Amino acid sequence: MNRLQIRIDRQAWSEMIGHCIESMPHEACGLLFGSTEGIPAALTYVPVANASANPLHNFELHPQELVRALYAAGGKQELIGIVHSHPRTAPYPSDQDLATFWHTTPSHWIVSLRNPALPEVNAFAFRKRQQEHSRLEAILYEIVMD
Numbered sequence: 001m002n003r004l005q006i007r008i009d010r011q012a013w014s015e016m017i018g019h020c021i022e023s024m025p026h027e028a029c030g031l032l033f034g035s036t037e038g039i040p041a042a043l044t045y046v047p048v049a050n051a052s053a054n055p056l057h058n059f060e061l062h063p064q065e066l067v068r069a070l071y072a073a074g075g076k077q078e079l080i081g082i083v084h085s086h087p088r089t090a091p092y093p094s095d096q097d098l099a100t101f102w103h104t105t106p107s108h109w110i111v112s113l114r115n116p117a118l119p120e121v122n123a124f125a126f127r128k129r130q131q132e133h134s135r136l137e138a139i140l141y142e143i144v145m146d
Contacts, residue, residue: 004125004139006080006107008032008042015045017119020085020111026055031066032081032109033073040106042080046072058096059084081107081123088114091122107139
């Protein structure tokens with residue numbers, strides 16, 4: 001079985017973690033942009049406001065900010081991942097996370113801030129197998145310099 005892999009730029013990683021910490025106690029959300037050639041690489045993190053009616057426990061990407069971020073990428077970089085935080089729980093998808101409409105996005109990142117001094121991060125991908133529903137698989141990630 002091939003393991004899914006993704007690389008993330010150190011600056012994008014730092015901005016992602018920083019945004020999640022700054023958003024506490026609410027769930028943060030954002031987008032990772034980069035390249036899917038070879039091993040996918042997340043190069044840029046773009047924070048997006050959480051428009052959820054209950055931001056303490058859920059996230060919803062703000063529609064106007066989402067469109068603005070996708071438009072700003074302007075074909076220079078591809079959408080590599082969706083990011084959101086779990087301020088009080090482990091970095092594993094909730095039932096609501098599993099019901100996402102973003103199944104075609106290459107990666108879904110969850111940042112757990114149960115201990116903000118030591119954030120835990122997991123990345124996942126939805127994979128469709130023949131005669132199966134979509135299922136979530138863990139992705140190995142590597143933080144890279146530049």
